[in-house]
Amino acid sequence: MLGKYQFLLTIFLIGLTAAGAPSAVAAPEHKPSPHYSIKKIKRLREGKFRAIVDGVLCNSCTRAIVERLKEIKGIANAEFDFEEGYLWITVAPKAEVRTGKVLRALRLAARKNNLGTRFSITEIRNVE
Numbered sequence: 001m002l003g004k005y006q007f008l009l010t011i012f013l014i015g016l017t018a019a020g021a022p023s024a025v026a027a028p029e030h031k032p033s034p035h036y037s038i039k040k041i042k043r044l045r046e047g048k049f050r051a052i053v054d055g056v057l058c059n060s061c062t063r064a065i066v067e068r069l070k071e072i073k074g075i076a077n078a079e080f081d082f083e084e085g086y087l088w089i090t091v092a093p094k095a096e097v098r099t100g101k102v103l104r105a106l107r108l109a110a111r112k113n114n115l116g117t118r119f120s121i122t123e124i125r126n127v128e
Contacts, residue, residue: 068105
């Protein structure tokens with residue numbers, strides 16, 4: 001009896017492989033503008049910022065990024081819109097955050113997630 005189920009499972013798995021099993025859904029691709037490179041901006045001053053983050057594979061990635069960013073002094077809020085592929089960072093009034101701290105938080109989030117990816121900000125804009 002067990003042999004019959006093993007045979008059916010094997011046929012099912014072969015069918016999935018041949019049909020192309022659904023792959024992981026990643027955040028949408030954006031074309032970044034070189035004018036808004038994280039390398040050109042040294043500090044984030046009070047306001048709201050929209051960033052494009054590469055390397056995000058799943059909601060676990062977004063959770064790890066948001067948790068790390070919220071630990072930074074001066075960041076009032078951080079949210080990740082996975083469907084749109086944007087990271088929203090709100091810097092508290094009368095506060096400044098060095099972009100190096102933000103990049104370090106991304107590295108630590110990638111290490112915590114342990115999926116073998118690296119997160120990088122390809123574009124960041126002040127929207128308020």
